[in-house]
Amino acid sequence: xxxxxxxxxxxxxxxxxVGAKSIPWGSVxxxxxxxxxxxxxxxxxxxxxxxxxxxxxxxxxxxxxxxxLMQGVTRNPLADPGLLGVNAGAAFAxxxxxxxxxxxxxxxxxxxxxxxxxxxSVVVYVLGTIGRGGATPVRLALAGAALAAFLFAGTRxxxxxxxxxxDQFRFWAVGSLAGRGDALAAQILPFVxxxxxxxxxxxxxxxxxxxxxxxxxxxxxxxxxTRVMSVLAIxxxxxxxxxxxxxxxFVGRGVPHTARAWFGPDQRWLIPASALAGSAxxxxxxxxxxxxxxxxxxxxGIMTAAIGGPAFIVLVRRTxxxxx
Amino acid sequence: MTELIARSGESELTSxxxxxxxxxxxxxxxxxxxxxxxxxxxxxxxxxVRLDGRSALVCAVLAAFTxxxxxxxxxxxxxxxPISDVVATILGNxxxxxxxxxxxxxxxxxxxxxxxxxxxGMSGASFQSLVRNPLGSPDIIGFNYGAALxxxxxxxxWDGSALQVSLGAVLGGLAAAVAVYFLAWKRGVQAxxxxxxxxxxxxxxxxxxxxxxxxxxxxxxxxAAVWLTGSLNGRSWDEVxxxxxxxxxxxxxxxxxxxxxDRLELGDDTAAALGIHVGRAKLALVVVGVGLAAxxxxxxxxVAFVAFVSAPxxxxxxSSPSACIVPAAFVGALVTVVADLAARRLLxxxxxxxGIMTAAIGAPYLLWLLTRQARTGAL
Numbered sequence: 215x216x217x218x219x220x221x222x223x224x225x226x227x228x229x230x231x232v233g234a235k236s237i238p239w240g241s242v243x244x245x246x247x248x249x250x251x252x253x254x255x256x257x258x259x260x261x262x263x264x265x266x267x268x269x270x271x272x273x274x275x276x277x278x279x280x281x282x283l284m285q286g287v288t289r290n291p292l293a294d295p296g297l298l299g300v301n302a303g304a305a306f307a308x309x310x311x312x313x314x315x316x317x318x319x320x321x322x323x324x325x326x327x328x329x330x331x332x333x334x335s336v337v338v339y340v341l342g343t344i345g346r347g348g349a350t351p352v353r354l355a356l357a358g359a360a361l362a363a364f365l366f367a368g369t370r371x372x373x374x375x376x377x378x379x380x381d382q383f384r385f386w387a388v389g390s391l392a393g394r395g396d397a398l399a400a401q402i403l404p405f406v407x408x409x410x411x412x413x414x415x416x417x418x419x420x421x422x423x424x425x426x427x428x429x430x431x432x433x434x435x436x437x438x439x440t441r442v443m444s445v446l447a448i449x450x451x452x453x454x455x456x457x458x459x460x461x462x463x464f465v466g467r468g469v470p471h472t473a474r475a476w477f478g479p480d481q482r483w484l485i486p487a488s489a490l491a492g493s494a495x496x497x498x499x500x501x502x503x504x505x506x507x508x509x510x511x512x513x514x515g516i517m518t519a520a521i522g523g524p525a526f527i528v529l530v531r532r533t534x535x536x537x538x
Numbered sequence: 539m540t541e542l543i544a545r546s547g548e549s550e551l552t553s554x555x556x557x558x559x560x561x562x563x564x565x566x567x568x569x570x571x572x573x574x575x576x577x578x579x580x581x582x583x584x585x586x587v588r589l590d591g592r593s594a595l596v597c598a599v600l601a602a603f604t605x606x607x608x609x610x611x612x613x614x615x616x617x618x619x620p621i622s623d624v625v626a627t628i629l630g631n632x633x634x635x636x637x638x639x640x641x642x643x644x645x646x647x648x649x650x651x652x653x654x655x656x657x658x659g660m661s662g663a664s665f666q667s668l669v670r671n672p673l674g675s676p677d678i679i680g681f682n683y684g685a686a687l688x689x690x691x692x693x694x695x696w697d698g699s700a701l702q703v704s705l706g707a708v709l710g711g712l713a714a715a716v717a718v719y720f721l722a723w724k725r726g727v728q729a730x731x732x733x734x735x736x737x738x739x740x741x742x743x744x745x746x747x748x749x750x751x752x753x754x755x756x757x758x759x760x761x762a763a764v765w766l767t768g769s770l771n772g773r774s775w776d777e778v779x780x781x782x783x784x785x786x787x788x789x790x791x792x793x794x795x796x797x798x799x800d801r802l803e804l805g806d807d808t809a810a811a812l813g814i815h816v817g818r819a820k821l822a823l824v825v826v827g828v829g830l831a832a833x834x835x836x837x838x839x840x841v842a843f844v845a846f847v848s849a850p851x852x853x854x855x856x857s858s859p860s861a862c863i864v865p866a867a868f869v870g871a872l873v874t875v876v877a878d879l880a881a882r883r884l885l886x887x888x889x890x891x892x893g894i895m896t897a898a899i900g901a902p903y904l905l906w907l908l909t910r911q912a913r914t915g916a917l
Contacts, residue, residue, distance in 0.1 A: 292737065341905065356904060363843070364901035367894045370767050375888065380763060381756050388748040464741050513752065516745045523742030527721055530734040 215483070218490040222271065225497030229267040232501050268399040269391050270500050270514075271493045273459045276406045276451035278492020281466035282473070282485045283413045283451075286420040287444045288351035291474065295452040295466040297355050298445065302362035302369075303334020304456040308386055309372045313379045323386065324398065324457045328405075331453035337361055339445050354445075389462035389515025391500050402454045409450030410489065416443050417481040424479065462515040464522035465492050472529060495522070593856045593865055600855075600868035604652060604875055611879040612644040616887055642774070650773040651878045651892070652871040653781035654838045655848075659870020660792045661830035662845030663852065663863050667799045668823050675845045676831035679824060680736045683743040684714020685835045686766055690747050693762045694754040703765060704836040711835060714739065715828050768841030768893030770878050777837050784833045789867070792826050796863045799823060841893045843900025844870050844877075851903075873899065 227242065241255040250256050280295040288297070296302070307330025308323050341357035373380040419440040422430040427437050452466065470488040477483045499517035506512055612624045619627075619636050626632070627640040665675055676682060688710020692698035698706060722735040751759055764771075798819045801809040806816050831845065851873075852865035877895035884890065 292734070360901045360904035363897050363904065366842075367897035367901070370763070370897070371890060371894050374760070374763055374767065374891065374894075375885075377756060377760055380760060384751050384759055388752055463744060467737070468741070512749065516748050516752075519741040519748070520745035523738045523740070523745065526738035526741065527735050530731060530738060531721065531724060 215487060215490070218487060218494065221494045222490055222497070225494045225501070226267050226271065229263065229270060229497045229501045232505060265399055266391050266500070267497065269458060270497045272399060272403065272406055273391070273455045273462065274465060274493035274496030275489040276409065276455040276492075277462060277465040277496070278469045278473075278488035278490070279410055279413050279485050280448045280451035280455070281492070282470035282481065282488035283416075283420070283444050283448050284466070285470050285474075286417075286424065286481050286484075287441060287448075288355060289424060290351060290355070291471060292467065293351075293355065295448055296362075296461070297358040298448060298452070299334035299338045299358045299361040299365065300331040300449065300452045301456055301461040302365040303330040303332075303337075304328070304453070305383075305387065305461065306330055306334075306365040306369050309369050309379060309383055312382050313372050313376055324401070327460075328453050328457035331456055332449055334361060334365065335445065335449040335453070339442075385513075386460045388513045389460035389518075390513035391459055391496075392511060392513070398458050402458050405450045405454040409447045409454065412443055412447035413451070413485050414482075416440055416447065417485050420444065420481040421479075424481075460515060462496070463519040464526075465495060465518055468522045468526050469495060472526075475529070593862075596852075596855045597865055597868050600865070600872050604868065604872045607872065607875050607879060608648045608652065611648055611875060611882070612640055614879075614883060615639070615644065646775050646778045647770055647773045647878070648875060649778045650781055650837055651770055651874045653778070653785050654770070654834045654841065655844055655870035655872070655874030656789070656867035657781070657785060657830045657834040657837075657870070658841065658844040658874070659848035659852070659866040659868070660789065660863050661827045661834065662847075662870070663849035663866035664792060664795070664799060664823050664827040664830075665845070666849050667803050668820065668827070676827060678733055678736055679828060680714040680718035680739050680743075681711040681828050681831055682835070682840050683736075683740050684717075685711030685832075685840060687714070687743045687747055689765050689839070690750055690762050693765065694750045694758045697758070707765075707839070708832045708836045711832055712828070714743070715824075719824070764891050765839045767891040768839035768896070769891035770838050770881075771889055771891070773837070781833060781837045788826065788829045788833065792830060792863050795819075795823055795826055799863075839891075839893065841874065841877075842897040843903075844873055844896055847900050847903050848873060 227239070237255045237259060241253075242259055244250075244256065277295065281293075284293045284295045284297060285291055287293075304327035307326040310330075311323055311326035338354065338358045338361050341361065342354040369383075373383050419430070419435045422433045422435045423437060423440060425433075430437050430440075455462070469492045470484065473484055473488045473491050477487045495518060496514060499521060500514040502521075503512040503514050503517040506517075609621055609624055613619050613621045617635070617639055619639060623633055623636045624640055627636045628645065632641065661676055665678065669678060685707040688706035688708070689703050691710070692703045692706035696702070718732065718736050718739055721739070722732040724731065751762065754762070798809075798814055801812050801814045802816065802819060802823075804812070809819070810816050834841065834844075848870035849862055849866040852862040852869045855869070856862060856865050873896065874892065877899055878892045881890040881892045881895040884895070
């Protein structure tokens with residue numbers, strides 16, 4: 215865990231120093247110790263790269279923690295936080311926002327996607343609780359898949375009817391940290407913070423739920439309450455991440471899955487570890503994406519999937535995957 | 539959806555097959571007498587076929603519906619043509635207007651829809667039986683990912699014609715299927731590892747597609763988006779000939795494989811005890827299933843949900859415990875023709891791609907599956 219923390223710090227430094235203009239380490243540190251507005255390097259570090267680095271840490275931590283939580287709640291080591299329909303809901307809301315209201319700025323779309331994500335996950339939860347026995351994991355997943363398919367159809371219909379919407383949507387849909395500004399991190403932090411607190415506090419209960427609902431009840435866990443709180447936490451974390459950065463693949467699914475191989479199935483370790491590892495992965499991928507295709511940038515969502523996918527296959531072949 | 543397969547592959551609780559697999563032709567251990575088989579059995583030297591009366595009836599009814607909807611679909615449009623003229627044109631007595639509109643524009647489209655639907659239906663049926671899970675589809679071997687990449691590459695990078703795009707999709711899909719199969723091979727192929735490898739491959743492929751999409755001309759992006767949704771717009775007799783020919787070869791192979799599929803549903807060990815070479819049979823089924831999916835994808839793109847909904851619907855209609863390859867083909871054809879009619883007319887004169895409608899139809903089906911199983915407490 216200490217190592218992971220160090221890796222995140224190193225990733226932050228790297229993210230501050232590396233970019234279209236490479237800045238020496240000394241100047242990066244100077245920018246904090248003796249900030250001078252007249253020096254361009256200091257300005258770049260403080261005004262451009264620092265907000266982006268904060269966002270990377272926040273988004274990565276939310277996705278990692280949300281993924282660990284989702285895999286714990288559904289008792290499925292492969293579950294993706296997007297299973298609650300969060301990404302599909304956000305995408306549909308964003309498309310509607312672009313199409314109907316001609317929203318063009320990244321900041322304008324943030325609240326569309328956050329609200330879309332929240333509504334979608336509430337609908338999925340309600341659909342999943344229909345019938346006897348409340349929201350079992352498989353039911354939640356099926357309801358999520360169904361709603362996602364339905365919203366997907368709506369999203370596709372709009373972007374195929376309107377070329378301008380498609381033109382904007384294609385950039386939102388890959389997931390990026392670029393050009394977000396520093397106000398955004400502060401706006402989204404309360405949601406993500408509450409989500410992280412909820413997820414850490416529910417870790418012990420999730421451990422008992424891993425034994426099965428009946429065993430968890432007999433150990434004194436309120437199963438229904440834990441599920442509701444977890445779903446709420448996932449919605450806050452994942453909705454916040456999608457809102458600021460768009461749908462970023464792999465982090466939510468691959469990171470907790472990999473972390474389980476290192477830290478074991480104990481959620482009290484797994485959730486914070488996944489959050490840290492998610493931050494680190496996102497920072498490194500964002501930094502690599504900035505320099506790999508100079509002078510352009512490759513969006514972080516593409517980098518995480520491009521690096522994570524093959525690494526995941528290697529991991530699957532090498533090890534017996536840890537089960538929940 | 540793949541993660542659900544991995545999950546219920548372990549528990550098999552969600553599989554309707556698990557509940558029904560003890561029915562076909564089983565010997566009841568208490569009575570020592572074979573249970574009566576449904577339908578008539580035709581035997582010749584070295585060859586026997588069981589004809590199920592109810593399945594045949596269901597297929598006939600489905601075919602009748604498909605023809606009726608097909609005729610309706612041909613008759614409506616920006617230039618309506620009376621059904622009687624449609625029938626007359628197909629039978630070879632065209633009027634002046636109807637010859638071009640029916641013969642050149644609308645009839646081939648409906649025929650391609652039928653062929654594509656049948657191919658996806660059979661493909662889905664064989665994959666769902668193979669992984670013993672109602673959520674199985676050609677996706678689990680990575681075919682659709684590879685096909686999407688092949689098609690997008692053709693459209694965005696090489697600016698290919700429709701034929702080249704189809705070819706690129708099929709080659710990409712086959713390459714991905716082979717790659718995933720071999721990457722998952724480690725002293726035999728386990729369904730669980732297959733799903734995991736496929737998820738990893740899916741991430742990598744999606745990254746490449748996203749990269750291409752964000753850097754392409756917007757017109758190419760639009761073309762790619764239409765293809766990725768699955769569309770039947772502007773299909774001609776060329777596609778009808780290709781689909782018909784390929785279906786005529788691969789369909790019968792799938793139907794012949796059905797008996798092996800029924801045995802495999804009982805579990806690997808039981809199937810082996812019943813004289814099936816499990817590894818070889820599974821590989822053959824994967825090849826046939828992928829072949830059928832490739833045919834559908836080449837003609838119409840990855841039309842969502844047809845492969846997924848056809849087999850369970852067929853199973854319910856025929857109330858048959860076996861894999862239902864043939865009825866699934868008829869269901870798939872009907873679903874696709876209906877969806878295409880809706881896609882053409884819903885926002886007329888704008889034509890939506892058929893894939894949007896199949897997804898819009900498939901999602902409620904999934905919800906229905908959910909509430910039905912919730913009621914019985916199976917989930």
